[in-house]
């Protein structure tokens with residue numbers, strides 16, 4: 001359908017320095033979106049509506065540094081869609097975050113919420129900064145000013161932030177407090193991923209990794225593989241990577257490779273994951289110097305001979321350059337966008353079952369939804385109840401996507417987009433376009 005191409009090249013999303021590089025996460029997302037739109041036979045207007053973020057905000061975030069000097073950071077918040085409900089999505093602090101990346105991640109959130117049947121639209125935010133170079137007090141001032149600049153955007157019924165790369169429950173607590181101070185009442189439901197004592201949910205911290213493992217186990221069973229007979233490699237050992245590794249380890253899987261930003265660690269006999277987590281926690285949150293392992297690079301980790309590969313670090317790790325070397329039978333995308341669009345066909349050709357990010361890492365947003373529900377009810381569930389409900393929702397999302405994949409003879413990634421874009425488009429058609 002030619003108009004898709006036009007939209008794409010006429011800069012529907014064009015930035016001041018347009019990125020037409022297919023390896024960019026935004027282009028990868030658009031490529032998949034276009035495919036699903038064709039399968040769903042979306043008309044042009046609907047395509048345009050769903051391709052355009054409803055709101056994009058860029059703010060300057062001035063911070064008085066500990067030295068007394070003022071530094072100005074750039075902050076972003078993009079609401080991609082709010083058809084299914086209030087928009088929801090994380091905030092990342094990173095020196096290389098861009099509005100382009102934030103837009104891609106915001107759209108991903110729309111599809112991700114729709115894939116797990118959570119009544120939220122998609123959003124994402126970020127501040128371009130290097131959190132490693134900021135003191136705690138500077139980080140707090142930066143967070144509070146970023147929040148103050150976005151008071152009109154955020155809200156329990158409007159737009160609900162959550163943690164993402166380099167943000168945590170303390171950052172969420174500062175956002176909640178800043179928002180509450182300005183609305184003159186405690187508004188716990190304005191953010192999720194809060195500390196439990198402030199209205200956070202049991203199980204939220206582990207939710208993304210737990211969801212990754214739930215869908216990985218579902219995929220293993222489709223392939224007739226037993227969890228306690230498989231080998232696993234995990235890229236990234238932060239929140240998502242370490243929890244995924246831990247829970248696969250608890251299932252009896254042999255975790256033969258793990259990594260963080262400093263490199264990878266390999267042991268064909270398996271790594272003692274609880275020990276590695278303890279080591280990382282006592283070693284400035286890095287695995288550097290981890291004993292009894294062979295040191296490998298992050299690139300080598302991806303190509304390790306294993307059954308399950310869990311990329312849980314960052315975008316664009318598997319591209320057309322290395323996709324042909326991947327030996328895993330299953331890739332469960334813990335990170336957002338670890339596989340670029342032009343690697344998809346290579347992985348498919350090699351018979352690798354890819355559980356796409358919008359499904360595999362949707363456990364975080366699912367428990368965020370539970371947290372929001374609990375905050376609004378003022379009634380909190382046990383961890384066991386949270387995990388049970390999470391497991392049920394992730395399992396059923398996996399089955400829904402798996403059957404779309406079988407019915408249309410398309411990959412799990414294509415099926416996840418077809419399923420979720422179909423849901424949003426159907427809801428939009430019923431709501432209609434407000435004049």
Ligand code: NAD
Pocket residue numbers: 163164165166208235236237238239240241259260261262298312313314315334335336361362364365
């Ligand atoms: P995190 O900051 O806790 O951990 C990131 C890990 O990746 C760290 O171990 C870091 O050392 C490693 N890393 C960073 N850059 C790397 C590189 N270039 N090569 C190899 N390793 C690298 O972050 P997280 O919360 O675990 O998030 C990881 C990914 O999962 C991100 O893409 C994020 O968007 C996605 N995600 C997170 C959540 C969540 O609930 N935390 C939910 C959905 C998706």
